[in-house]
């Protein structure tokens with residue numbers, strides 16, 4: 001699945017223009033009101049952004065991972081809340097269905113996910129199970145033709161907007177093999193939402209708990225039809241998501257660097273532009289070099305990701321996706337820190353964008369696997385490789 005080069009160039013240009021002309025001017029509104037305006041969400045639907053990763057036979061655009069990363073880079077150059085609106089449909093919410101779902105599940109859900117008419121969230125994390133994903137406790141008991149789900153899910157991105165969840169629950173004994181992935185419509189009796197999470201940054205993104213009390217889900221909603229594969233589905237989805245987040249981190253690094261350069265050209269001290277001082281140039285240079293390193297890594301890993309058959313697990317590519325996630329999200333943290341430093345006191349003031357981007361990028365080192373989990377994936381792979 002891919003779009004031809006010419007169509008992709010047109011799409012990318014439209015996204016670049018959309019980011020500059022529509023999203024950047026709305027950043028302050030999002031920060032102030034903690035919400036992405038509905039008219040922007042409608043425009044995102046019209047541009048096809050909800051369906052970037054879904055093949056055209058299911059109503060999406062069908063980008064390759066490398067192409068998706070280029071679009072994520074563009075979207076990363078504005079407040080991350082905008083990308084978050086489409087993030088779960090493009091990535092962790094839809095990909096389990098696409099990779100491991102039955103044909104009927106794909107036909108039932110993917111076109112509505114691609115159009116943005118159905119928002120889908122990914123529900124793995126629980127109050128007592130974050131990094132240790134194989135320890136989830138949410139139970140799914142087989143009762144007749146249904147499963148009855150009880151438990152709670154935590155920090156679920158887009159849950160307040162979601163029409164469905166791809167949700168991991170325990171159908172069998174302990175460990176990864178006892179976990180199954182379900183498609184759970186959000187309006188089933190027994191589902192309720194916690195209060196919206198108040199976060200450090202990324203205002204406009206919506207996360208909350210999802211509580212399940214005896215929720216009856218038809219057994220036909222087990223992704224792929226066979227229980228016990230949910231952990232592997234979740235891990236494959238996260239490998240892919242980690243690359244997308246890496247591209248986003250690079251986009252945000254680009255934006256912070258652009259803001260920093262603009263400030264360094266305009267701000268004068270000691271009778272000259274601060275950017276004419278070599279110590280300021282050194283900070284800009286370090287950020288530029290790290291950005292090139294990170295973006296090169298993302299592009300090359302994404303190209304390797306595209307070479308493996310859709311939905312398959314390749315331990316080497318998985319390890320490389322973790323390298324990209326670890327490096328780029330740590331990198332953008334350093335770029336944001338330097339961005340604040342270049343701005344001096346102004347960098348601590350909310351009206352300058354770097355203050356909020358500094359807070360926004362902090363999440364990138366946490367979600368879809370902390371830096372320490374990426375280190376663990378990489379380290380284990382190195383120790384286990386023949």
Ligand code: COS
Nearest residue numbers: 125131132133134176232235236239313318367368369373
């Ligand atoms: N793709 C497919 N299968 C995978 C996989 C991947 N990326 N990673 C592991 N697996 C498979 C393993 O091959 C193993 O299969 P077998 O039982 O057939 O041998 C099985 O899954 C269990 O793997 P493992 O033993 O490595 O599981 P662990 O419990 O040790 O957990 C980590 C591995 C820590 C890597 C995993 O729990 C993890 O990624 N945690 C972070 C979760 C996360 O990112 N949360 C963010 C929330 S979503 S925003």
